[in-house]
Amino acid sequence: MSKKSAKDTPREENPxxxxxxxxxxxxxxxxxxxxxxxxxxxxAATEATAGDGAGTPAAGATVTETPRASEPVAPPxxxxxxxxxxxxDLVKHFPITQGIVLRRKVGAVQAVDGxxxxxxxxxxxxxxxxxxxxxxxxxxxxxxxxxxxxxTIKVRGQDxxxxxGGDLLxxxxxxxxxxxxxxxxxxxxxxxxxxxxxxxxxxxxVVPRQGRRQRVQELLDxxxxxxxxxxxxxxxxxxxxxxxxxxxxxxxxxxEVLLCDEPVSALDVSIQAQVINLLEKLQDELGLSYLFIAxxxxxVRHIADKLxxxxxxxxxxxxxxxxxxxxxxxxxxxxxxxxxxxxxxxxRGMRDEIVLEGDVPSPANPPSGCRFRTRxxxxxxxxxxxxxxxxxxENSRHASACHFAQKRxxxxxxx
Ligand SMILES: Nc1ncnc2c1ncn2[C@@H]1O[C@H](COP(=O)(O)OP(=O)(O)OP(=O)(O)O)[C@@H](O)[C@H]1O
Ligand code: SF4
Ligand SMILES: [Mg+2]
Numbered sequence: 001m002s003k004k005s006a007k008d009t010p011r012e013e014n015p016x017x018x019x020x021x022x023x024x025x026x027x028x029x030x031x032x033x034x035x036x037x038x039x040x041x042x043x044a045a046t047e048a049t050a051g052d053g054a055g056t057p058a059a060g061a062t063v064t065e066t067p068r069a070s071e072p073v074a075p076p077x078x079x080x081x082x083x084x085x086x087x088x089d090l091v092k093h094f095p096i097t098q099g100i101v102l103r104r105k106v107g108a109v110q111a112v113d114g115x116x117x118x119x120x121x122x123x124x125x126x127x128x129x130x131x132x133x134x135x136x137x138x139x140x141x142x143x144x145x146x147x148x149x150x151x152t153i154k155v156r157g158q159d160x161x162x163x164x165g166g167d168l169l170x171x172x173x174x175x176x177x178x179x180x181x182x183x184x185x186x187x188x189x190x191x192x193x194x195x196x197x198x199x200x201x202x203x204x205x206v207v208p209r210q211g212r213r214q215r216v217q218e219l220l221d222x223x224x225x226x227x228x229x230x231x232x233x234x235x236x237x238x239x240x241x242x243x244x245x246x247x248x249x250x251x252x253x254x255x256e257v258l259l260c261d262e263p264v265s266a267l268d269v270s271i272q273a274q275v276i277n278l279l280e281k282l283q284d285e286l287g288l289s290y291l292f293i294a295x296x297x298x299x300v301r302h303i304a305d306k307l308x309x310x311x312x313x314x315x316x317x318x319x320x321x322x323x324x325x326x327x328x329x330x331x332x333x334x335x336x337x338x339x340x341x342x343x344x345x346x347x348r349g350m351r352d353e354i355v356l357e358g359d360v361p362s363p364a365n366p367p368s369g370c371r372f373r374t375r376x377x378x379x380x381x382x383x384x385x386x387x388x389x390x391x392x393x394e395n396s397r398h399a400s401a402c403h404f405a406q407k408r409x410x411x412x413x414x415x
Contacts, residue, residue: 083154084256084289085119085142085175090151092137096364110363111137113313115151116390117291119257122283124290126304126321128297128336130360134313135293139261142291143177144168155257173203176250180262182242186234192245193230196220199252206253219248224278240271244278251282260292264299276302297340301325309333312363312371315390319398329396329405332372337410352410370402378404 093108112134119125127135140146142153144160153160158171179185186195196216200207207215217227223244225237234242243263250258260279264272280303282288294300300307304321309332317330328334335354358375361367367374373383382403390401 082120083118084121084156085117085291086152086154086157087115087117087142088152088154090115090138090141090153091149092134092141092146093149107364110313110366112141112148113366115313115315117308117315117318119289119291121256121289122287123305124283124292124303125306125308126300127291127293127308127310128295128300129310130336131295132360132363133310134363135310136261138310139177139259139291139293142175142259144172169203173206173253174255175257175259176253176255177259177261178243178246178250178263181266182234182239182246183266185246186242186249188234191231191233192216192220192225192237195234195245196249196252199249203253215252216248219251222251222282223248238271239267240274243267243271243275247275247278247282251286256287257289257291260290262293262295265295272299279303297325297336309336312361312366314371314401316372316401317399318390319392323396323398326409327396327407328410329393329398329400329407330372330402331376331378334408334410354410378402380404 090112091110091114092112093110095105096107096109097103098106115138117125127138129135137146141148148161151161155171155174158167160168160171163171190198193213193216196219197212200212200215213230217230220227220230225241225244225248229236234245237245246263247258258279263279264275267275276299279290279292283290290303292300292303301321306319307317307321307324308315309317309324309330311332317324317328317333324333325337328337331354335356338352338354354377356375361371361374367384369385370376370379370383370388373379376383380403386403388401388403390399392399393402393405396405396407
């Protein structure tokens, strides 16, 4: 399904290829030395160096891991224009400790390892990748549920990693989350009215106390629920309706950015389409920007303007969604796309499925160089020696982190 034209109208088009800018060596699109680690609550503040000894190089190979401070392993900035959300060189390493009394750090899970993203007003960025590649950790960092090991997260130009107290609270208003599971993300003991209105108790200046009930009813109406059901409990709603409640709650503070972490994967297929349609309608009406996380590439295609494909904590392909679906250049993206079910039997016959061998390596000990190399059919020695930068390569308009990036027409099932 091609994207709705109404949705495209108010947006700026992507700039031509020659407008793509690779961040300079300082990773300094934020005006800040991104090598400086911000203190993490878990004591992981100093482990932000790229390729910090993790991974085993091929026999005899000299490993040239890219030092992050000088060469960010991150996407180029593809868009001009005002970004609502700007992520630069974002890292989250969870420390692995040993010992019961003296907890010694013996390693780190590199869940997110140097991510750059841009999100403009009214735009949807889809994030896809296999289980464990760091999608939810990325969302938790953006929403403030995890503190980054290093990197910056700017919302409307304000770096959330530097703000504290009331300033942080005010800035966080602008970025809210829709969770995967509408069954567990809503407190069963609270009425729908209390659930949707709860953010007003923290951000007391958004709606005066006497106007809150009416505002909650407006929000129920906005997401297609009956405003008269304000006193019902979550168990009195279906799965799709509960997800609508989750969306209404996320919209209560009138944010510009919604992070949707697999918002439809717990729902029946027929209900999935309704929730996606609702999100598209809300985007058109409110000018929202979405970061939309999914396993299923066919779901993301319906809604995404841009796409970021993640593998083991890094983005390996990034750019215009339509272009990536039509001509993916990274072997990992090609394999993912080739696995999307093809409903049309004629197309199914033409399909050249790529079966990935082996398991995803541990993010605590990722392969040197290209992290995908242990499963890549095109891997050569250089792949173990040099980390491929995510950049726009010859004959392509979008960015790919592969030394041998090459277009491939993958017959896939997403319409
Ligand atoms: N609090 C934590 N402590 C240690 N490791 C963690 C923590 N949270 C996540 N991880 C690890 O970080 C990696 C990325 O996890 P994450 O949940 O972000 O992946 P995901 O892409 O969202 O996966 P899924 O598709 O299954 O939801 C995994 O290896 C996970 O085990
Ligand atoms: S850099 Fe090498 S191992 Fe990595 S995806 Fe490209 S060809 Fe495969
Ligand atoms: Mg997840």
